[in-house]
Amino acid sequence: MICLTQYNYIKDILNIKDVNVYFNENCLEISEYKGVNTKIFHGYLSYIPTHCDRCGHVNNGHEDIIAWGWKKNCKVKVTKVCGYNAILLLDKKRFKCNHCGKTFTARTNFVDFHKQISNDTKLNITLDLIHKGTEKDIARNNNVSTNTVNRILHNISEDKLVKRQGHLPKIIGIDEFKGPKDTISKMAFIIVDEENKNIFDLLNSRKTKDIKNYFKRYSKRQRDKVKFITMDLYKPYYKLMKNLFRNAIIVPDRFHIVLQIRNALDSTRIINLTLTILN
Ligand SMILES: [Zn+2]
Structure with missing residues (x-):
């Protein structure tokens, strides 16, 4: 022995x-x-x-x-x-x-x-995913298939993974952006710590349901501490953010206001043009 x-x-x-x-x-x-x-x-x-x-x-x-x-x-x-x-x-x-x-x-x-796959390997993959490696790299590093990495990635959203010991920034900025190929809905979601001017987290989906699940990982007490949210004037997010962060004031961020105004002007021009042609 x-x-x-x-x-x-x-x-x-x-x-x-x-x-x-x-x-x-x-x-x-x-x-x-x-x-x-x-x-x-x-x-x-x-x-x-x-x-x-x-x-x-x-x-x-x-x-x-x-x-x-x-x-x-x-x-x-x-x-x-x-x-x-x-x-x-x-x-x-x-x-x-x-x-x-x-x-x-x-x-x-x-x-x-x-x-x-041992539970330790799964934990390693989860940590790699948090550090934003590509699925292919993570699969190679951990000697598993990309399918395994993908399966674990999808399970993370149901996990209790939270950042900064569950503390949220006082001022949160949110936006969507064109994500890498492996994102669920082509567009991904970014959460910015506006106070410290750094990225708080990236989500691989911009779906309302996924964003809600993400923020719900943080306690109600923490969510109530968020004072401001800067965001695009995109309505589904507005309602969602209002529900999640009861005490936060929602501030439309300037870049998006500019875009909004330009779009509005463009569509007014088109309407005016159409009206002119019709008349
Ligand atoms: Zn028996």
Whole structure:
């Protein structure tokens, strides 16, 4: 058997907190995986289940649940180790319940059930996304497909990710802009800290629903502290901002006023021109 220090050391490298994951001697090999030199770790997941995963019957001993072989080599993509792509091949213990007659596999919090991407890798991808890498770069850095990155990106909007420990700027400027190709609605959304003159955040959608979900992550108390919002006079946002920030005064920003006036003048000219022709 592997000595305790070494075994903890490997768990430490892979950042595995689950006490039920174990490593054997010679558990590491470096070999080619999909054409890339990869560190492949072999481990196993084993414990005595407290109950049956299928029917919920409490396990009091062999008359309830028995060991039922292994589910071998379950592949888990873990975060890179010293620049190498890394994979964990995990043998998961299987059990059979004598009450319902069904079998089930050991579970770990290290990777979600039926998933191949470790939760740590998912966290890394989330952090990369916050730092605005392209989906392609992030996928390569984390040894996953762009589809995986995309899936995680879409889940972020439902997360509780907030900036500056949940504090919002006192003066917020909002606007939409033409986003990169991977944005949901071609146009993206920018939130500016007008007081400090820097970008507070960028959203990959300008849809009212997404903007609402974004700001709702901040507490009502924080939203009530926002004093001014500068924005385009685009109506759907006006109503939304009014609802989200009860105490804020909405200030049309000057650049947009100029544009608005010019558009108004242009359309008046067109109307006048049309009227002249008709007359
Ligand atoms: Zn059962």
